[in-house]
Amino acid sequence: MSENLLTKAFINGSWTNGGGGVFDVLDPATGHPICQVADCVANDVEKAIDAAEKALETWKLKTPKERATYLLAIRDHLLQSKDFIATTLTRENGKPKTEALGEVGFAASFFEWFAEEGKRQYGETVPSPVPSKRFITIRQPAGVAALITPWNFPIGMVARKVAAALAAGCTCVLKPAEDTPLTALIFAKICQDAGIPSGVVNVIPCSRTRVEEVGRILCHSPKVRALSFTGSTAVGQWIYSQCGQTVKKLSLELGGDAPFIVFPSADLDAAVQGAMASKFRNTGQTCVTANRIFIHESIHDEFVKRFSLAMEKELKMGSGLEQGVTQGPIINKRQHDRLVNLVKGAVASGAKLVCGGSSPGGLYYTPTILTEVTPEMPISKEEIFGPVATILKFSTEEEAIKLANMSQRGLAGYFYSNNLSQVWRVAEAMEVGMVGINEPMVSTCEAPFGGVKHSGLGKEGSKHGLDDFSHLKLLCFGV
Template identity: 70%
Template sequence: MSQKLVTEAYVGGVWRGGRGGTFAVYDPATGAEIAQVADCSSQDVEEAIEAASEAYLIWRHTSVKERAALLYKIRDSLLANKDNLATTITRESGKPLGQSAGEVGFSASFFEWFAEEARRQYGETIPSSVASKRMVTIRQPVGVAALITPWNFPIAMMARKLAAALAAGCTCVIKPAEDTPLIALAFTKLCEDVGVPAGVINVVPCSRERVLEVGAALCDSPQVQVLSFTGSTAVGQWLYSRCGLTVKKLSLELGGDAPFIVFPTANLDLAIPGAMASKFRNTGQTCVSANRFFVHESLHDEFVSRLAAAMDTELKVGRGLDTGVNQGPLINQRQHDRLVKMVKETVAEGAQVVRGGTSMSGLYYPPTLLTGVTPAMTLAKNEIFGPVAIIMKFKTEEEVVKLSNHTRRGLAGYFYSNDVSQVWRVAEAMEVGMVGVNETLMSTCEAPFGGVKYSGIGKEGSKYGLDEYSSLKYICFGV
C-alpha cells in the first residue's frame, strides 16, 4: 500500500471529489494542516447509496466462502500495512503511535472473526404441532448499511461494523468522523487493492458544517436498511428519531459513564494498573473509560497515593509520534475547552487537586487527579472524555451500587473485589452492558460490545454482531 495520503471520496469504485469542495484535516499535536479532504454533500451520499444498492444485488448472492476469503485478505493487508496505517491514525487523532498500532491489530481481529462467523449463520428447524407443516428459519442480509464512525478509534470502530456487515452480505456507505477521515480512506484503498468489488464499500467524508446534511441523507433514504453509529448520546438520539420515518434497523453505541469501584477486599496491585489502563488509555478519550472512581473509605488514602505515584512515573505527555509518549493531545479545541471548564467548575465546587488540573499549551491537558468529589459536582455528572480521574469515598456495598447506577448511561462498569459472593451480587446489580471484575481491558472480537439505557442498543463483535446486519426469515412448508 502506498504511503501517499488518500483524500478523495470513494463511490461505486471511483475515487472522486465532493460537491462541497474540500475541508482541512489537522494534526491535534501541532495544529498543522495535514490534508484537504473531499467534502461530500447529500447528493454525493445519495449516489453512494445507489452504488451500494446496485452492488448489493450481486454481493448478497456471493457464497459465504467467497466473503470469508475476502475478509481474510483484508485482515492480512491490515497487518502487512500496520506501520503506515498507525502513523496516519496518530497524525490525525494525536493518539500515541503504539496505541495506534495496537488499534490496527485489533481491527484485523474482527475481519478474521467475522470471516469465520460468516460460515456459521445457521437457521433452525422448528418442530411443528401440525403434521402437515414443516417450519424453518434462515438468515439473510438486510441490505445497504450506513456506518457512521467516531474519531477516538477511527479504524477499529469501522472494522468492527464493516467486517460484520460484509460477512452478513450487506454493502456499505461509511461516513467517517470529520476529525479523522484519512484513516478511513487509507483503509478503503487497502480494500480496493485486495479486490473488494466496486460499490460494496463507499466512503463519503464531510466537514463539520455538512454533518447534519449527510447524516440526514443516510437516515432518510429508504434504500438504507440499517444504520450503525458510534458516538455521543445526543447525536445518537437525533439519529434514532430521524430514522423512525424509514423504520430501519439501528445499532447505536453511545456515551458511557463507567463506574470503577474498589471494595475493601480489592487487591491494589491489580486495581492500580487497572485504573491506569482504564482511565488514561487514548488520553481518556474512550467511551468505556472509568468515569467515576468509588473507593472504600478504608482504602481511599492508599489508593489515591498509589494512583498518583503511578501517574507520576508511567505517564508521558507529548506528540504521539515521539518515543515513549503515552498521553497525546485532546482531539480538538472544543473537547479541550469543555474539559478545562468542567475541571475548573469541579474545583470551585470543592474538589481538591492532587495532580494536574492546569492547562498546558495547545490541545494538551495534564493527567489530573481530583479527590473530595461528590456526585453533585460537575465532573461526576458528565462523561469526562479526558485524562481526569475523580475519586469519591463510599462506606457500604448497597450505597456504592446505588451511586454507580445513578446515571442515564450504562455502557461499561468495573469493580475490584476478592469476595466471591460480592462479585456475583455486584456484577448482576450493575446497570451496564459490560462488567469488568478485577479487569478493565474487556474489548475483544469474541465478546459482545454494547450498553443499556442511554448508552445505546444492539451489540457489536461476537457471534451477536451479525444480528445487526441480518434478518431472520421464517418459512412454513405445507407437505
C-alpha cells in the first residue's frame, strides 16, 4: 500500500519536498517503517504561512454559502475514501480499524456541521444609549490560522479545527503530529480534490527533532493571527508563553485527568460498560479517558469483579488491522516505557494488581486493573494514556467531589448515579469543562468540547467552535 501514500508536504496547492530531508513513520504494531515523509524546516513553514496569507485575500471574501459548498465537498470526499483513510490511520496510529472507520465519519460530521453553522455567524443590533448613534456587530475571520494536531485522532482533530477555521473565513497551516502525518497528507489531497483554492489549506509535517523549531515559527509569526493546539498540558503551556508577543487568538485543548465516579444508586452494569467505553477506547490513549475511577466502598468489590470479567470477555489485543481486535499497541516506545514505569511505581507503593500489568512484546501492554490506589501515587496525578484502570474507594459524595477536583487538569469528568438531586449537585461541583452523566461518550460536532484549569482555553465544535477563528467587530453609526 505504501506506493499509494502521500509523503510530501502540501504548500500552496503543490506537493513539495521538505528542506530537512525525510523522516520515518513507524507502524506501532510492528515497529517497522511504513514510509518516509518530508521533514519541513523553517523555510517551508514560512512559505506555507505566506501562501495562506495570500490565499486569505480571496477566501475571506467568499460568502458563507460559497465556503459551505467547499466544506460539503470535503465531507463527501472523506466518506468516499473512508476505508483507505481508516487503513492508513490504523497503520500509523495502531488503533483498531473499526475505531478508525468511526473516526473518519466523525471527521466528516464536522465539515457538514460547520458548512451550515458558518451561515449563522450572526451579528447583533445593540440599543443605543443616545439618539445620535446606532450600533451593530459583525463577525470577521481572524486571519491565517496555525493548527497543531495530535497523534491519537489523526483525522478527527484535523477536521474539528480545519472545518471551523474554513467556515469562519480563515486559511490554514496545519502541522500534524510527527507520529501520524500520513492521514493529514491524505486530508490535504482530499482538499485538493474538493477544489479548495491553493494556499487555503497547507500541511507541513516534520520530525520530532524539528517540532520546537516549527512550533516556534508558528507562534512567533505576526502573519499567523490564530493558533489552535491539541496536545499535552506541558506543550500547551509552552505555546501559550510563545504566542504572547504576537497576541494572537489562542485555543488550547490540553491534557485531561478525568474522574469517573460510581455512586451507590448507579446501575452497576451500565457503569461497568461506561467505564469500558471510556477507559479502553483507542487503548486508553485519549485525553477524555477515565483516568481515575472512584467507586463507593459499598459497591467497590462487586464493581471490580464485573469490570474485570467484562475486560476478559470483551478486550482483545493485537494489530488494529486484525478482525476483532479492540486494543492496539501504545503509540511509541517513549509512551510505552512511561506506562510501564507508572504501573511498576504504583505496585511498589502498595497498589494491588488485579489483572494485566505486563508487556508481552513490542509496544503492547495488557489491559490492567489496579486497586488500593491512593491519591498520592504518581499514577493518580499523571495522565496515564494507556489501558490501565486505577480504582480508588470513597465513602461520601463530598469526598468523591474533593478527590475528583484535586487535579489541576479539568477536561472531562464522568459519574453514574440515579439520584436526581445528587446528579445536579455533582454535575455542578465537578471542575471540568464536560460532564458525562450516566454516559461515557461526550464528544460530537454539535456540542462544545473543551476544558478548564490546565486543560486549556476555548471550545471546539458546536456554534462556539467558530469563536476562536473570528473577531467580533463593532460598527458605530452617527445618524
